[in-house]
Amino acid sequence: MSEKILVIGANGQIGSELVIALRKQHGGQQVIASDINKPVDAIKDSGPFEFANVLDKEALQCLFQKHQPTQVYLLAAILSAIGEQKPKLAWDLNMNGLINVLDLAVEFKTSKVFWPSSIAVFGPHSPRQNTPQYCIMDPNTVYGFSKLAGERWCEYYHTKYGLDVRSIRYPGLISWKAAPGGGTTDYAIHIFYEALKNGTYQSFLSAGTKLPMMYMEDAIRATLQLMEAPAERISIRSSYNLGGISFTPEALANEIKQHIPEFTISYADHDPRQAIADSWPQSVDDSQAEQDWDWKLEYDLPRMTADMLKNLKNTLNL
Numbered sequence: 335m336s337e338k339i340l341v342i343g344a345n346g347q348i349g350s351e352l353v354i355a356l357r358k359q360h361g362g363q364q365v366i367a368s369d370i371n372k373p374v375d376a377i378k379d380s381g382p383f384e385f386a387n388v389l390d391k392e393a394l395q396c397l398f399q400k401h402q403p404t405q406v407y408l409l410a411a412i413l414s415a416i417g418e419q420k421p422k423l424a425w426d427l428n429m430n431g432l433i434n435v436l437d438l439a440v441e442f443k444t445s446k447v448f449w450p451s452s453i454a455v456f457g458p459h460s461p462r463q464n465t466p467q468y469c470i471m472d473p474n475t476v477y478g479f480s481k482l483a484g485e486r487w488c489e490y491y492h493t494k495y496g497l498d499v500r501s502i503r504y505p506g507l508i509s510w511k512a513a514p515g516g517g518t519t520d521y522a523i524h525i526f527y528e529a530l531k532n533g534t535y536q537s538f539l540s541a542g543t544k545l546p547m548m549y550m551e552d553a554i555r556a557t558l559q560l561m562e563a564p565a566e567r568i569s570i571r572s573s574y575n576l577g578g579i580s581f582t583p584e585a586l587a588n589e590i591k592q593h594i595p596e597f598t599i600s601y602a603d604h605d606p607r608q609a610i611a612d613s614w615p616q617s618v619d620d621s622q623a624e625q626d627w628d629w630k631l632e633y634d635l636p637r638m639t640a641d642m643l644k645n646l647k648n649t650l651n652l
Contacts, residue, residue, distance in 0.1 A: 338364055340403035342388055342435065343410030344377055345369040347512040348450065348504075348553065352407065355554050357381050366401050370410070388431035391438075398442045405561070407448045408435045413517040414454055415607055417477040428480035429487075436491045436499070444497075448561055451485050451503045451573035453546055454478035454518075458613045465615035467575050467622045475610055485572040492571040500560050501573035505546035505618065507553050508638065510645040518610045522547055522586060525599070526642045529590050530652055534598045538605040541584040544616040548578030549633035549641070556629055563627035570622060577618040579635050589639040 337360050344353050344367035354376060356365045362381035367373060373383045386397055388410040410431055417424035432449060439447045456465055457472035473479045481503075488499040506519025510526070521537050528535035539545075548556075556576055560568075581589075587599040623629035633641070646652075 336360070336364060337404045338366070338401055339405045339407070340366045340368065340397065340401055341407045341409065342368050342386060342394075343408065344383075345371050345373060346409055346411075347507060347509060347550075348557075349407075349409040350374055350377060350512045351509065351550055351554055352409070352557060353377050354380065355558060356407075359558070366397075366403070368397065388434060389427060391434045394434055394438055395441075398438045398444075402442060404445045405448070406435060406439055406444050406446075408432060409450060411450070412477070414452075414475050414477040414610055415518055415520075417480075418475060418606065418610070421476040424476045425480050428477070429483060432484050432487060436487060436497065440491065440495045440497055446498045446500065446561060447488075448557065449484065449488055449499065449501050451481045451501050452477070453503055453505050453614055453618060454610075455482040455485065455503060455573070456613075456615050460615065462614075462616045464617050464619045465575070466619050467570065474613055488573070489571040498565055498568075499571060500568060501571075502556060502560060502576050502623075503573045503618075504553060504576060505548045505578040507548055507550055508642065509550035510642050510649060511550070518607045518614075519545055519547060521583060525583070525586060525590065526646055527650075529594055529597045530643065530646055530650060533594065533596055534600070535587070536600045536602055537583040537587075538602050538607050539583050539611050540601055540608060542582050543608070543611050544580050544582045545611060545614060546578045546580050546616070546618045548576065548631075549638040551641075552578070552631055552633050555632070556623070559629065560623075560627055567626050569626050574623045574626075575618050575620045576623060576629070577620040578631065579633070579638070580617040581635055585635070586639070589635055590643070592636075593640065593643050
């Protein structure tokens with residue numbers, strides 16, 4: 335049976351690349367992209383697009399009725415930094431949007447649902463080194479506790495209704511294709527643009543702030559790998575840890591200097607995003623993903639840096 339895949343929040347950092355990857359795999363007409371905003375050209379030109387607001391359950395229901403999706407990827411969310419500026423909206427969108435989609439997936443007997451969680455589910459009392467799959471989780475951002483609550487809902491719908499929900503706790507994601515989306519780890523994207531255009535960058539995080547990151551190619555591959563794994567191999571229905579590569583702004587700047595020797599970096603004082611970063615893990619244990627669905631990282635810091643600079647040079651016509 336051919337899949338019919340609905341991607342909600344298709345214009346975002348993950349969605350804009352995931353839609354293209356899914357269309358390559360399943361065919362353009364089999365993957366319906368949807369978002370509250372107009373699609374980027376790559377999505378508009380490669381397959382069907384529908385406008386959808388994840389908080390409008392009736393409109394979503396029409397979308398499910400029309401396309402009868404066998405898989406749904408719910409990517410619509412408000413990220414950490416913007417979530418702190420608009421906390422009630424972030425909670426509403428991140429929580430009620432998820433519940434709307436889970437309800438409709440049960441109603442329309444959708445085979446699989448993917449929903450992204452984040453390392454933001456961890457908090458100040460979580461172990462910061464090699465953070466385990468199960469530990470104290472006391473997030474202190476709206477983004478973090480909406481994701482933690484979302485994990486509980488996903489597991490609940492699996493247990494109560496048998497819904498095949500799958501999820502990844504993404505680390506910070508780095509991509510040259512999509513603009514940053516208002517996250518605490520976005521310095522690791524801005525820095526490449528500024529290095530190429532201006533030769534200097536002011537980081538909003540301190541030099542030694544170590545966080546887990548992942549190149550988007552690895553994140554997309556992990557997502558598809560998880561969704562293709564046989565259901566009997568999925569042992570976690572909340573969300574899988576995914577570790578990526580851990581580095582500091584200083585380490586990333588030094589790697590960029592290998593390619594742009596004149597590049598300089600400075601550090602801002604008292605940015606509110608620093609407190610968010612300080613409550614997150616420095617490294618994450620993803621051995622459960624490795625064990626359950628053969629996850630393996632491909633991009634380390636040098637390979638990612640070289641690929642980012644090469645592709646951004648072309649994109650920016652430098």
